[in-house]
Amino acid sequence: MPDTTSASRRRALKLLAGAPLLPIGAFGVTQPALAARADGATFLSARFVSMDAPTLADPAEMAATTVKSALEVTYSDGSKQTYRLGYEPFFVTGDMVPDGKGGTILAGGYYDIHNRPIIDTSGSAPRQFYSDCPDGSSLIRLPRASVPGVQGNTVFAVVQFEYASRNLRGDEMYGRLPSPIAVLTLDQDPDTGALKLVKYHNVDTSSVQGLWITCGASLSPWNTHLASEEYEPDAATPASAQMKAFSASLYGAADRMANPYDYGHLPEVVVHPDGTGSIRKHYCLGRISHELIQVMPDQRTALMGDDATNGGLFMFVADRAADLSAGTLYVARWNQTSAEGAGAGTLQWIRLGHAASDEIRAMAARLTIGDILDLLTEDPADDTYKFIHCNGKPNWIRVKPGMEKAAAFLETHRYAAYVGGSMALSKNEGTTVNARDRIAYSALANVVDSMVKGGKGWYEGSGIALDKKLQAGAILAHRLEGGQKDTSGQPIPSEWVPTESSTLLTGRDIAADALGNTAHPDHIASPDNLKFSEKLRTLFIGEDSGNHVNNFLWAYHVDTRELSRVLSCPAGAESTGLHAVDEINGWTYIMSNFQHAGDWSKLHAQVRDKLDPLVKHNYKDGYGASVGYITGVDLRIGLMRT
DSSP: OOOOOOHHHHHHHHHHHHOTTOOTTOOOOOSOTTSOOTTSOOEEEEEEEOOOOOOTTSHHHHTSOBOOOEEEEEETTSOEEEEEOOEEEEEETTOEEEOSSSSEEETTBOBOTTSOBOEEOSSSSOEEOBOSEEEEEEEEOOTTOOOTTOOSEEEEEEEEEEEOOBOTTOOBOTTOSOOOEEEEEEEEOTTTOOEEEEEEEEOOOGGGTOOOOOOOOEEOTTSOEEOOOOSOOOTTSTTOHHHHHHHHHHHSOTTOOOOGGGSSSEEEEEEOTTSOEEEEEETTSOSSOEEEEEEOTTSSEEEEEEOSTTBOOEEEEEEETTEEEEEEEEEEEEEEEEOSTTOEEEEEEEEEEEEEHHHHHHHHHHOOHHHHEEEESSOOOOTTSEEEEETTEEEEEEEOTTOHHHHHHHSHHHHHHHTTOOTTBSSEEEEEEETTTTEEEEEESOBOGGGBTTSTTOOGGGSOOBSSOBTTOEEEEEEEESSOBOTTSOBOOOSOEEEEEEEEEEOOBOSOOTTOOSBOTTSOOSEEEEEEETTTTEEEEEEOOSSOSSOEEEEEETTTOOEEEEEEOOTTOEEEEEEEEEEETTEEEEEEEEEOTTOOOGGGTTTHHHHHHHHHHHTGGGTOOEEEEEEEEEOTTTTTOO
16 A cells, blocks of 8 residues: 555554455454464465556556555465555655754764765755665664664664665766665564664764665675665766766765775674664675675585676675685686576686685775786777677776786776676676575666677677567576586585576567556566565566556565566566565565656656656655565464474
């Protein structure tokens, strides 16, 4: 149901948040859905009952976060019961929220490297910048947590903010502000599972030189938040207009430039029992367009999204469990066996190098791209250069003697192509793992350009050559195995290595329908965030689509292959912040945010006039966005048994 601001709607949402099992049409608290019933029947399985896509018959539903889906539970005696779901925001960015010290703080607010608010002076009344683009989130429980104001159980969430769409004058602000990241202290009601915000802590990022375009995120097996830095700045153009604006915002001075080699890495946030957080960056996982990392159950192997044209499938194997500060970086070599959908193929792994984070950070501080490699953008007719594609553009490069390690970890996209990696994936975004079946999943927002013969950035040597593009995108499934060797014959020290990939799901491109959709609304379009629930056997899929008028959050049951629409974002918004939590103090949660509501394009020509006033009313004139969750479900009996 929509997250509108009326008192009656707020009441309904609050009750829904505390009662996943309320009877249809009523707002009453009942027994937890997955607990044992009085007659002894226990939880057996669950499926999500799909909601219809909103239409102009009810514009309010198109202009807000809408949840009209349900959860159907099957019990051990064969009986079934269906329960209604809802959505509860913690806040809309731009709200003043409790800082845990008796005061308030601006949700989603931007700060410079000196932790001073960054002020937007482009309008008639200056104000602190705040984000309309919350993204990756993690829900975390810590032992011995102690935060004043918590009456029930203490639960923490980490939320990162990718960018701000525009300033008060309407100028585009993408990548021109250092991304904030916050720790939320939440008060969990032990009886209902409802979560209430009691403290918002802005994490100090000055020790890592600020954050660059933080996109998707994941929870590590050791209970830390693994963030991302997407679209790494090109060190070949270190004084680009974007980099100049970012630097001025970061340092509060126009005469100081940030170092591009400090960005495009993997930040990790540690949450402390008092509701604060600290951060470090790992420089040894490759400088790529980090979107969403998935660490496997061994706590060493990580599969990484790379949201780029001419992106790759990258894997990192840490030296030690639960420690990403040193390890070996690999890139996949794709050997295509099918050109259907997003294709299929076997995978080989090329070892790019081994490094420690501190070692690469020291290189980043003293090296420029000219120290590492020679780069040309026109054919030199010189065989000592190698032709590659980088971000859809032709490059000719040669690595300088002795600089292979620096190239591997600071110029990862170029070096991976140089050594023969299949750098042809287009917008390889979210990753997740189904540990029981030993399958990992990758989201391709679009199957276009470098994946398709003759497309922008395509090259024959990539090993990927699809016959037609699929703008609506697809999801790949990767078989995970042990006992593998890299292309040089060295053993890969992991039992979680992707060896074969195939197409799991695809969107469906269509001619524009009456609403404006150019992808079939009953199929996925441009999958982005992916998270898998082992308990529910469900792959959750969030969209970042220019093909659906409203983007959706989907649930795909991997055993029944049923695809269900769970949530609809406001028109023009992207589904972000996805995090499926199987159990915290007996409750399960699906975290869900959105970005940039009312980001209108020609896709929205049929709806814009009706929806624009509603979106602006709901979300601070279009500058705000929701951070929240779908109703919790009790898992204390049945699912928690091993």
